[in-house]
Every structure is written in structure tokens, then in C-alpha cells.
Amino acid sequence: MRTFLATIGLITLASLAHAQVRSAEVTSDRRVIFRLKAPQATEVRVNGNWPGGRNVVMTKDAAGLWSVTTAPLPAELWTYSFSLDGAAVLDPGNDQVAREGRRYSNVLLIPGAASALYQPQRIAHGTVDAVWYPSGNLKTGRRVLVYTPPGYEQGKAKYPALYLLHGRGGDEESWISQGVANVILDNLIAQGKAKPMIMVILNANWGESAALNLGGTRVLPAGPELPEAPLSSDYDMGEREIVRDVLPFIESRYRTQATREGRAIAGLSMGAGIALAVGLKRLDTFAYVGQFSSGLFGGSPAYPAFDLESYWPGLLKDPAATNKKLKLLFFSCGTEDPRMPFQEKTVAAMQSHKINLLFKRYPGGHEWSVWRTSLAEMAPLLFKTGY
Amino acid sequence: MRTFLATIGLITLASLAHAQVRSAEVTSDRRVIFRLKAPQATEVRVNGNWPGGRNVVMTKDAAGLWSVTTAPLPAELWTYSFSLDGAAVLDPGNDQVAREGRRYSNVLLIPGAASALYQPQRIAHGTVDAVWYPSGNLKTGRRVLVYTPPGYEQGKAKYPALYLLHGRGGDEESWISQGVANVILDNLIAQGKAKPMIMVILNANWGESAALNLGGTRVLPAGPELPEAPLSSDYDMGEREIVRDVLPFIESRYRTQATREGRAIAGLSMGAGIALAVGLKRLDTFAYVGQFSSGLFGGSPAYPAFDLESYWPGLLKDPAATNKKLKLLFFSCGTEDPRMPFQEKTVAAMQSHKINLLFKRYPGGHEWSVWRTSLAEMAPLLFKTGY
Numbered sequence: 001m002r003t004f005l006a007t008i009g010l011i012t013l014a015s016l017a018h019a020q021v022r023s024a025e026v027t028s029d030r031r032v033i034f035r036l037k038a039p040q041a042t043e044v045r046v047n048g049n050w051p052g053g054r055n056v057v058m059t060k061d062a063a064g065l066w067s068v069t070t071a072p073l074p075a076e077l078w079t080y081s082f083s084l085d086g087a088a089v090l091d092p093g094n095d096q097v098a099r100e101g102r103r104y105s106n107v108l109l110i111p112g113a114a115s116a117l118y119q120p121q122r123i124a125h126g127t128v129d130a131v132w133y134p135s136g137n138l139k140t141g142r143r144v145l146v147y148t149p150p151g152y153e154q155g156k157a158k159y160p161a162l163y164l165l166h167g168r169g170g171d172e173e174s175w176i177s178q179g180v181a182n183v184i185l186d187n188l189i190a191q192g193k194a195k196p197m198i199m200v201i202l203n204a205n206w207g208e209s210a211a212l213n214l215g216g217t218r219v220l221p222a223g224p225e226l227p228e229a230p231l232s233s234d235y236d237m238g239e240r241e242i243v244r245d246v247l248p249f250i251e252s253r254y255r256t257q258a259t260r261e262g263r264a265i266a267g268l269s270m271g272a273g274i275a276l277a278v279g280l281k282r283l284d285t286f287a288y289v290g291q292f293s294s295g296l297f298g299g300s301p302a303y304p305a306f307d308l309e310s311y312w313p314g315l316l317k318d319p320a321a322t323n324k325k326l327k328l329l330f331f332s333c334g335t336e337d338p339r340m341p342f343q344e345k346t347v348a349a350m351q352s353h354k355i356n357l358l359f360k361r362y363p364g365g366h367e368w369s370v371w372r373t374s375l376a377e378m379a380p381l382l383f384k385t386g387y
Numbered sequence: 388m389r390t391f392l393a394t395i396g397l398i399t400l401a402s403l404a405h406a407q408v409r410s411a412e413v414t415s416d417r418r419v420i421f422r423l424k425a426p427q428a429t430e431v432r433v434n435g436n437w438p439g440g441r442n443v444v445m446t447k448d449a450a451g452l453w454s455v456t457t458a459p460l461p462a463e464l465w466t467y468s469f470s471l472d473g474a475a476v477l478d479p480g481n482d483q484v485a486r487e488g489r490r491y492s493n494v495l496l497i498p499g500a501a502s503a504l505y506q507p508q509r510i511a512h513g514t515v516d517a518v519w520y521p522s523g524n525l526k527t528g529r530r531v532l533v534y535t536p537p538g539y540e541q542g543k544a545k546y547p548a549l550y551l552l553h554g555r556g557g558d559e560e561s562w563i564s565q566g567v568a569n570v571i572l573d574n575l576i577a578q579g580k581a582k583p584m585i586m587v588i589l590n591a592n593w594g595e596s597a598a599l600n601l602g603g604t605r606v607l608p609a610g611p612e613l614p615e616a617p618l619s620s621d622y623d624m625g626e627r628e629i630v631r632d633v634l635p636f637i638e639s640r641y642r643t644q645a646t647r648e649g650r651a652i653a654g655l656s657m658g659a660g661i662a663l664a665v666g667l668k669r670l671d672t673f674a675y676v677g678q679f680s681s682g683l684f685g686g687s688p689a690y691p692a693f694d695l696e697s698y699w700p701g702l703l704k705d706p707a708a709t710n711k712k713l714k715l716l717f718f719s720c721g722t723e724d725p726r727m728p729f730q731e732k733t734v735a736a737m738q739s740h741k742i743n744l745l746f747k748r749y750p751g752g753h754e755w756s757v758w759r760t761s762l763a764e765m766a767p768l769l770f771k772t773g774y
Contacts, residue, residue, distance in 0.1 A: 037473065037474060040430055041472035041473065042427050085426075085427040089476040090477050095488075095489040124528065125530075129516045130515045130516075132514070141509070141511065141512060209509075253540055
């Protein structure tokens, strides 16, 4: 149908970037054929994040069509772009594009067990609301995405809520666009593996009101009332924003379980630092805390040296009390991530203090495959009595 | 802030397509500087939809940086792409991208009176919900975007609703991504020019459940239970879907004014045909009907010859009765659109039957500048006592 419509399409757009030769065709044996029509080009390469995906040279036929076929690829939601005569550009023959802040990449889903949760299925889907909440802290309206699970609107039940934070360079849409968090939750809930929950995805760039590209709603001009470039590593700012502004807004607008046991906070990279700093400081508010690939402990130049005691005074002193409050402390990191040894050191230190935590090592570096897996494995552990 | 974060950004993505030289810089006198780093390229052109924007040649400096500066451009939300050695690609130096179905284009806002409604302002913003409704007609869940105006959640008032349809090749996100319909309504409502209203944006490709690229939620696999490629020009199908499935769903989930006078239907191009066919047939349901650039009357190969009487039996026979039901019949078309003469002929024929209608001619062809203006000028006329 779509092909048919496109063929007789009549809309005049200046830039039909994707009315191109079809590219990123996945064969039955999981090879991928990339194609680009660029008759005058002298060099075209594919740059993908699969093993061996860097600088893959394409070759040109007599008609000016560049192509290359990969080896069979592992199941995953991969991303890539082309290098076309020295410029990094999107593949105009693949209409699947993901965005992380200012950065776009093509998306390539290789089907299989490892990517099954990332594929939308013909099941009930949750609703995703793009809502503006009033930030008293930042003195502006700010955009937050709220996933409510299938059945939410039809019933009267109250749901637990996961507050989820993006990484540096991302925004409130990253967990949807790159992370397919709504698809993962739809699938986990349909399979009975995760409890139906609300998911609240914040913009953790405190200096901006909303994503720079909202599919139409663009960034607000900086106003005199907006504080100048508050750092995301200002965890007091994060605590004020999340606990004093976002959380009460969500709990007044949505049917939430407004208890510690009904709230989780987690994030990736920069957002992992925020989730951990705020979550462990505010165990009066959150009983479930997750951090995926934080650089807080080292391996990232953005942070000062980490000291458990000074970050969470009191947390380690009475492990039994801490463990009683913490229904789940979930740590994860990619095996190739330079943050891994620092994560391991911190995990060992916390375990030496007898703090209960679950530490998961996933293959990969500082990248979305690790974070999607982290969400997919953490979500089933949330809002249950133990782990 | 954003620049700072990008500079120290630590996230590893395979394709940082937009970590490029800044492009599409708008100068104070409304010129635009395009830039692309492509040392090995032999030819780079800009293709934009502003006057003189076709095939604008860029030149290369010694460092391999291609650039060109345009003449001052009129205020508008323009779109463009690059031609890079024969391949049509997005500008990797501009993070503003819009999508229409499978097609992506860069976006370029030239500020001024003509584009003021398209710029997000520091005002109250409506909420945009991405909701899945059960289609009994098509036997699947389908995605619909629902805009609720500022204040909706805080109060108990019932709101009128505009049902809005995209064109061929588009989907339920086109009116947001290319049409900035939510921004236009936010601005019109804040200025007191339009009544606060709900806006319901359907996917009118009856053969698909949802947009092919949902920023993470990708197309559902075709299932045996989904009817095979029902045509969008099957207006009985449109009527069933809109009036029997979408409308009752919306009216059960949102606080709507469930009367003729509380409902409008409008669309562009293909969606204009649907809106007009369904709206005029179902004046028991809709009191406001709008069509922007329909090809129904001619000028488009997709439709058979148009006959007023056979499309809307009875509509013309008693103009007083029709006019009494129709609070607004809004027609618009671009002056350069090949559909214009056919629109004019139809308008003349309807006026000869003494059917009240408002016909607006806007500069431009079959394109989004015309459709955004159409929405911006029609919305203030909706849900009022007359025009």
C-alpha cells in the first residue's frame, strides 16, 4: 500500500531525500545490502555500529549505483550512516531514522531473539503523551514524555511510575527514538514480564525547555527568566527539578501509586549519575534505583573523583536500613565501556559495605544496545516485592 | 549549553551525522549560509523550496568546505536537501529535520510576519498524545495524535474538536512534523484568535496501523487480519473509520462537545478529498468542513471526473437547508497548484447553487506553506457562530 501510494504520490516537496533507491535491505540470512545512487561520487562507505561495521567500502556499478552486502549480522537494533566523498550523511534509501539530540542516524533492525523486544507487535500499545509541565525551579514550561500502559485509560487503577533519564547530548525523546522504551514496555507488559507501569521521560538538560527538534516544535528562544546553562551534573538542581516539580505534576495529573514503593528512577550515562545521586539521596521518595553506564565513578572526564561517603552521607553506615529501603539497586555497564573498571570498583566497595545491588555486564561499549538491554532487564524487576 | 554539552559529549554512536560544520545559518538580513565539509566531493548543490532555491551550486574552499550564501529569503518555514555528487541527502549541519511519511527534509525557518505562527513561543503549550484506538472497521489498533489545548487537564470544560487529515505519502505525524499544527494552535489560542479546541490527527492510509517511523515505534508487520491495501479514496471506508471508530473513541476518552457544532473536519490534498467527501455527506456529524488543495475536482491523475451531484446527492437541491447546517465550508488552494482551475470551477458551480463557502487563494503550489496558512486562517473561524 505504502509503495503504491508513494508511486503515485503527488505532493511537491523540495527535498524528496528518501524517494531513492531502496537501501539497508535485510536478506533472509541476515545480510544487509546497502545501496546509494551517486553517479559522480568517488568514495562511499558505510559506518555502522555492528562488529566490522566501520568504514565498509561500497563499490559503484556502471549506472552509478553504489552498493555493498555485509556478512550476516547479529540480531540488534543497529545504527549507521554513510560517508559520501568525505561527508557523513544519512542513507537516503532507508526511511528508518533515529535521533539523539542534534544527531541523527539510520536505524537497522536485524530480527532475532536479541532484538525481539524492540519490534512493535500487534498487541495493545501504551499511550505516549508529550506534556508541558510548569517548572517552578527553572521558571519555565518544560516538556516531558509520559507513557501510560495499555488499559490505563479504561480503568481506575493506580500505577507505579518509572522516572527515566537520558544521556549527555540526548533529550526527552532519546529513550523513545533510540531506546524504543515504549516498544520494550509494550512487549514486556504483553508478555506478563513487567508490571504495567507509567514511564516518565524527562529532559535532563536543565538549560533547555524541550528537545531541539520536536518533529515540528522547535527550541524555545532563551529567555531572561531561564537560568543560564545549569549543569546537568548539578544534582541539587536535578533533585529540585525531579522531586519538587516533575513528580508532583505527574502525580497530580496521572493515577500513580504515590509511595516510595511505587516509584523508580533510572538513567543512562549522564542520566545515570542524576538517577543515582537523586535516587540514593531521596530514598524517602524512590525505592527502586537504576544506573546504566554512569561515568560518575570514573572513566569519563566529566566528573570529579568519586567518593561514596560524600555522595551519599549515611547510606553506607547502616546497610541494613539502606537495604530495607532499597527494593532494587540496579547497576549495568557495557563490557567494552571505559567506565567498566570504575563501575566494578564501586560495586565492590558497595558490596563490601553490604549494600545489596544487582550488577549486570552486557556486551558492548557506551552505547544504546547496552541501555536498551538494561531497561529490558530492569523493568521486570520493578515494583515487585524483592529480587 | 547545548553546544557545551555537545563539545564534551561522550556518547558513542556509530553515526554522528550532525556533529558537522554548522549549516543553514540565517544572517540578520535573512540570507542563509549553507555549509558542507566534503573534501572529496566534485559537486554539491542546495535544493530548497524557496524562490530560486533549486539547484543552487555550492563552491569548495581549499580545506574542502563547500558553501553558498543565498539572497535574503522571505519569511517562511522552508524545506531543502543537498545534492552531493548526484545523491539527494540531508544537510548534516542542520539538526532541524521534518518528516512526511518516508521522506525527510531539512527545515529552515526564516523569521518574520509570515512565519511567526510557526515559531514556538514561551507560552502555554497544548499536550500531544499518541494514542492507539481500536478500529473495528480495519480490525486492528491504529495510532492517532490528539492535541488538547492548554488548560484542558486542569479544568472540566468540554471542547470542540477538529479532525485533521494528511495528504498522500504522509501519515498521522505529518501535520505535526511538516505542518507544525500544534505550534500554530498554541499560538492562535494564546493570542485569543482561535477557540481552545482539541485536534485529532488521523492516519488516513487505511492499510497501515501507524506511521512507518514513529521515532522508535516502527511499522507493524502486515497481519492476515488487516484488509489488503484499502484505498484512501474509498470514502465509504473513510466514513466508517472516522465516524464510526475514531470519533466515538475520541468522544469517550476526551471531554468533547459531542454535537455537530462542536465538530470540524478538514484535510489537505488526499485528506482534503476525504474530509470533503465525509464531511459533506455527514452534516449530521460535522458543521465545519475544510478542504485544502484537493485534487478531487481535477488537476490530479488520481481521481475520476468530479460531479457535484453524484458526490453529495441532495446537498445542492436545498441550498438554504445545506447552508443552515454548514457553519463553515472552507476551501483553499495554492495559486500555482495545477488543481487551482478545477477548484475555481467547483467553487463557481457551488456558488451558482448558492452554497455558502469561503475560498482562499494562497501564493504557492501543492505544498506545505499553503496548508499551514490554510490551517492558520481556518482555525480562527471554527466553532464560532458564523463567518
